[in-house]
Amino acid sequence: MTDHDDSRLFEQAASLSARAMAARPTPYLDALNPAQRAAVETLDGPVLMLAGAGTGKTRALTARLVHLLNMGRARPNEILAVTFTNKAAREMKTRVAEMLGETVEGLPWMGTFHSLCVKILRRHAELAGLKSNFTILDTDDQIRLLKQLIQAAGIDDKRWPARMMAGIIDNWKNRALTPENVPAADAALFNHRGTEIYEQYQQRLRVLNAVDFGDLLLHVVTIFQRHDDVLAQYRRWFRYILVDEYQDTNVAQYLWLRLLASEHRNICCVGDDDQSIYGWRGAEVGNILRFEQDFPGATVIRLEQNYRSTPHILAAASALIAANESRLGKTLWTDRQDGDKLRLIGHWDGEDEARWIGEEIEAMQRGTRGHAPMSLDDMAILVRASHQMRAFEDRFLSIGLPYRVIGGPRFYERMEIRDAMAYFRVTVSPDDDLAFERIVNTPKRGIGDVAQRKIAQAARDNGVGLLEGARILLDAGGLGGKAGKELRVLLDGFARWSAMMRAGENHIALAETILDESGYTAHWQNDKSPDAAGRLENLKELVKALEEFENLQGFLEHVALIMENESEDASEKVSIMTLHAAKGLEFPAVFLPGWEDGLFPSQRSMDETGLKGLEEERRLAYVGITRAGEFCTISFAANRRVYGQWQAQIPSRFIDELPEDHVEVLTPPGLYGGGYGAAAPRAERKVSALEERVARADAYNSPGWKRMQSRTRQRPGGAAAVVIDQRAAPAAEPAHEIGARIFHQKFGYGRVTAVEGDKLTVDFEKAGEKKVVASFVTGEDEVPF
DNA sequence: TGCGGTGAATTTTTT
DNA sequence: ATTCACCGCA
Numbered sequence: 133m134t135d136h137d138d139s140r141l142f143e144q145a146a147s148l149s150a151r152a153m154a155a156r157p158t159p160y161l162d163a164l165n166p167a168q169r170a171a172v173e174t175l176d177g178p179v180l181m182l183a184g185a186g187t188g189k190t191r192a193l194t195a196r197l198v199h200l201l202n203m204g205r206a207r208p209n210e211i212l213a214v215t216f217t218n219k220a221a222r223e224m225k226t227r228v229a230e231m232l233g234e235t236v237e238g239l240p241w242m243g244t245f246h247s248l249c250v251k252i253l254r255r256h257a258e259l260a261g262l263k264s265n266f267t268i269l270d271t272d273d274q275i276r277l278l279k280q281l282i283q284a285a286g287i288d289d290k291r292w293p294a295r296m297m298a299g300i301i302d303n304w305k306n307r308a309l310t311p312e313n314v315p316a317a318d319a320a321l322f323n324h325r326g327t328e329i330y331e332q333y334q335q336r337l338r339v340l341n342a343v344d345f346g347d348l349l350l351h352v353v354t355i356f357q358r359h360d361d362v363l364a365q366y367r368r369w370f371r372y373i374l375v376d377e378y379q380d381t382n383v384a385q386y387l388w389l390r391l392l393a394s395e396h397r398n399i400c401c402v403g404d405d406d407q408s409i410y411g412w413r414g415a416e417v418g419n420i421l422r423f424e425q426d427f428p429g430a431t432v433i434r435l436e437q438n439y440r441s442t443p444h445i446l447a448a449a450s451a452l453i454a455a456n457e458s459r460l461g462k463t464l465w466t467d468r469q470d471g472d473k474l475r476l477i478g479h480w481d482g483e484d485e486a487r488w489i490g491e492e493i494e495a496m497q498r499g500t501r502g503h504a505p506m507s508l509d510d511m512a513i514l515v516r517a518s519h520q521m522r523a524f525e526d527r528f529l530s531i532g533l534p535y536r537v538i539g540g541p542r543f544y545e546r547m548e549i550r551d552a553m554a555y556f557r558v559t560v561s562p563d564d565d566l567a568f569e570r571i572v573n574t575p576k577r578g579i580g581d582v583a584q585r586k587i588a589q590a591a592r593d594n595g596v597g598l599l600e601g602a603r604i605l606l607d608a609g610g611l612g613g614k615a616g617k618e619l620r621v622l623l624d625g626f627a628r629w630s631a632m633m634r635a636g637e638n639h640i641a642l643a644e645t646i647l648d649e650s651g652y653t654a655h656w657q658n659d660k661s662p663d664a665a666g667r668l669e670n671l672k673e674l675v676k677a678l679e680e681f682e683n684l685q686g687f688l689e690h691v692a693l694i695m696e697n698e699s700e701d702a703s704e705k706v707s708i709m710t711l712h713a714a715k716g717l718e719f720p721a722v723f724l725p726g727w728e729d730g731l732f733p734s735q736r737s738m739d740e741t742g743l744k745g746l747e748e749e750r751r752l753a754y755v756g757i758t759r760a761g762e763f764c765t766i767s768f769a770a771n772r773r774v775y776g777q778w779q780a781q782i783p784s785r786f787i788d789e790l791p792e793d794h795v796e797v798l799t800p801p802g803l804y805g806g807g808y809g810a811a812a813p814r815a816e817r818k819v820s821a822l823e824e825r826v827a828r829a830d831a832y833n834s835p836g837w838k839r840m841q842s843r844t845r846q847r848p849g850g851a852a853a854v855v856i857d858q859r860a861a862p863a864a865e866p867a868h869e870i871g872a873r874i875f876h877q878k879f880g881y882g883r884v885t886a887v888e889g890d891k892l893t894v895d896f897e898k899a900g901e902k903k904v905v906a907s908f909v910t911g912e913d914e915v916p917f
Numbered sequence: 918t919g920c921g922g923t924g925a926a927t928t929t930t931t932t
Numbered sequence: 933a934t935t936c937a938c939c940g941c942a
Contacts (some may be wrong), residue, residue, distance in 0.1 A: 186931095216931070217931065217932085218931090218932085223928065244931085244932065245932080246931085247932085249932095268932090270932090271932095289936095290938095296920085344932095345931080345932045346932090380931095409929080410929085410930080410931085412928080412930085413929085413930065413931075453938070455932080511927085516928075516929075516930050517929065519927085519928085519933095539930080542930095542931095576918085576919075578918065578919095578921080579918095580918050581918085614918090615918090674918095693932060694932090710928090710929065710930085711929080712928095712929050712930065713929090713930085731928095734928060734929075735928095736928060736929095737928075737929085741918085748929095751928085773933080775927065775934090776933040776934080777933095853921045856921080869923085886918080897922095
C-alpha cells in the first residue's frame with residue numbers, strides 16, 4: 133500500500149528547493165474543455181473547483197497535478213494531494229503515474245487524511261505523549277475500552293451505552309475538540325459525564341500507546357497549533373496542496389488544511405456541495421460554502437459540462453436539487469440530445485418491486501424496446517439503507533441473476549479476522565492489552581470472567597500489561613484448575629511465537645503456526661454453523677494477504693488504515709449498493725427503489741437534524757440520479773415490512789419534486805399509494821391507516837392527480853399494465869363476515885376467518901393470519917383505488 | 918463456565 | 933425479522 137520511503141522523502145523534500153525545471157510539452161491540455169483547462173492552468177493561489185457530477189473532475193485533477201510538475205512549479209514531493217478513501221488515492225496514483233510515464237522521479241504525496249497523519253504523527257509522536265510505534269485502535273477496541281471506563285465510573289452502561297459515548301467522542305474529535313476544549317453546551321451529554329469519560333479515555337489511550345481514528349487528525353492539528361517549528365517545516369514541504377471531495381471535510385480536516393495552506397495559499401479544493409452526503413459523520417458543507425471567505429481572492433471554477441447523462445436525467449436531477457436552499461449553485465448541461473425519460477413506477481410491496489426490477493434487468497440484458505443489449509456490469513441498484521438489499525438478493529438468488537453487493541461488511545472487520553489479528557498483535561507487542569483481552573478466551577479455553585479479573589488485578593498490582601500480569605499470577609500459583617492450565621499453555625504459546633518472530637522465522641509460516649497452535653483454526657473447523665467454512669476461507673485469505681508485507685509488524689501497521697474489498701470476480705454482475713457507496717461511480721442503467729417517505733428521505737435523518745437532514749437526503753437523491761448515464765428508474769412500494777411489521781408507505785416527497793416533463797410514469801397515481809400529488813398528511817409521523825386511506829382518496833381530487841391522469845391516458849397500452857395486480861379483480865362481498873374478502877391498509881387483501889365483536893381474524897394473502905379491528909378494513913369494492 | 922432462552926434495538930460509513 | 937446482549941440455570 134505504501135510506496136513511499138517516508139524518511140527518505142521527507143529528507144529530500146527538506147533539502148530541495150523548488151528550482152524551476154525545463155517546461156515540458158502539455159498535450160493533455162488539448163483534451164480539456166475551457167473550464168477544465170482553467171482549473172488546470174490556474175496553478176497559484178487558492179482555487180475552488182466546483183465539479184458537478186460527471187463533469188470530468190478526475191481528468192482535470194490529474195492533469196493539474198501533472199501540469200504543476202511540467203511547469204516546474206514544484207517537485208513531486210512538494211505536492212500534497214489528499215483524498216478521503218484509499219481507493220481514490222490509489223486511482224489518482226495510477227492515473228498520475230500513467231500520465232507522467234517513467235520520466236519523472238517520484239510521485240507527489242498522495243493519500244488519505246488519515247494515512248498522511250499517521251506518517252506525520254509517527255515522526256512527532258512524543259509531542260502528543262506517544263511513542264512512535266503507537267497502535268491504531270479500530271472501532272471495536274474503542275468501544276470495549278469505553279465500556280470498561282463507563283463501568284468503572286459507576287455509570288449504568290445499559291442506559292448509557294459505550295457505543296453512544298464513542299459517537300460523542302468521535303463527534304468531538306471531528307470538530308477538533310480536545311477534552312479541555314469541549315464547549316459548555318456539550319457538558320450535559322452522556323448524563324453530564326461525557327467530558328469526564330472523554331478525559332479518562334484519552335488518558336487510557338496514552339497509557340496504551342494507542343490512538344483512535346479521530347486522534348490521528350486531532351493530534352496532528354494540536355501539534356501544528358502548538359509547535360510553530362514543526363508546522364513551518366510542513367508548510368515548506370507541502371508547497372502545493374490539492375484536496376478532493378472537499379465537501380466531505382470535517383472541522384479537524386479543515387483546520388489541518390488551513391494550517392498548512394494559510395501561508396503560501398496554494399491550495400486547490402475540488403468538490404461539489406450538492407454531493408455532500410456525510411454530514412452525519414461530521415462533514416461540514418459549510419467548509420466548501422465558505423471557501424471564498426476563508427481564502428479571499430480565490431478563483432472559483434465551475435465544471436458544468438456533463439459527459440455522463442442524458443438531458444432528461446440531468447434535468448430531473450437539477451430540478452430536484454434546486455429545492456435545496458444552501459448551495460453554491462451550478463447548472464449542469466450537456467451536448468447530448470438523445471435519451472429516455474426517467475421512469476417512475478409503483479409496486480404493491482417490496483417483493484413485487486424486487487421482482488419487477490429483476491425482470492427489467494433481464495429484459496435490458498436481452499435488449500428491449502429498441503435498446504441494444506446491455507451488460508449486467510452496466511446496471512446498478514442503489515438503495516438508501518442496506519437492509520433494502522435483502523429483497524433483491526433473495527429474488528436474484530431465486531431467479532439465478534448474478535449480482536454483487538458493494539460495501540457490505542469489510543474484510544478486516546470480520547470477527548475471525550479481528551481475532552486472528554489480535555493473536556498477531558499480542559505476538560508482536562505483548563503489551564497490547566486490548567488484543568490480549570480479545571483472545572484470552574477465544575476459542576473458549578475455560579478462562580472466564582473470574583480468571584480474567586484475577587489477571588487484570590495482578591497486572592494492576594504490578595504495573596504491567598495483562599500478558600505479563602498473567603505470567604506473574606501463574607508463577608505465584610494464583611490460578612489453579614483448568615483455567616490455570618489453559619492459561620499456561622497460552623502464555624507458553626505466545627512466548628514461543630514471539631521467540632520465533634525474533635529469530636526471523638518467515639512471517640507467513642509464523643502466522644499459520646500461531647493460528648494452528650492456538651487452536652483458533654480448529655475452533656472454526658469444529659464449528660458446524662453454515663458460515664464456518666467461509667470464515668476459514670477468510671483466514672486463508674488473511675494469511676495470503678501477508679505475502680505483500682515483509683513482516684507481521686508492517687502488516688498490522690497498515691491494516692488499521694486499509695479497507696479493501698477485494699476478490700473482484702470478472703464475470704458479469706448487477707451491482708447492489710447503498711447510495712453512499714455509489715458516490716463517484718457511474719452506470720448506464722440505474723434503479724432507485726424504495727422512494728417512500730420515512731425510508732427515503734429517512735425518517736431518522738429528518739427527526740435528528742430537521743431541514744438540514746432533509747437537504748442531505750435530497751443530495752443523496754441527487755447523487756443517485758446523477759449516477760445514471762442512459763436509464764434511470766425510480767420506484768416505490770405501497771407496503772413494506774419494517775422490522776417485521778407491515779407498514780403502508782407513502783411515495784417520497786422527492787417524487788413530487790421531479791419535473792414531470794422528464795419523467796415517464798408507468799404507474800397511474802392512486803394505484804399502490806399514488807404517484808405525483810398524492811397529498812398525504814406527511815407532516816405527522818403517525819397516521820392511522822384510516823386517515824391515510826381517506827387522505828389518499830382525497831388525492832383523487834388534487835390537481836396533481838388530475839394532471840397525472842390525463843398524462844397517463846395519453847399512453848394507451850403503456851407499461852401500466854405491468855403492475856396492475858390480479859388481486860385487484862373485483863368480487864364484491866360485504867365486509868366483516870366470515871369468508872368475506874377484505875382489504876386492510878397495512879396487511880393488504882385477505883379473507884375473514886372469524887369475527888369477535890369489532891375484532892376480525894383475517895387470513896391475509898401476504899401477511900398471514902392477523903387480528904384486526906373491523907373499522908380498519910374495507911370490503912375490496914370499497915378500496916379507494 | 919457455558920449454554921440456551923428472553924427481551925430490546927434496529928441508517929447511511931470511512932478512516 | 934433478525935441480531936445481539938444479558939440473565940438464569942446446569
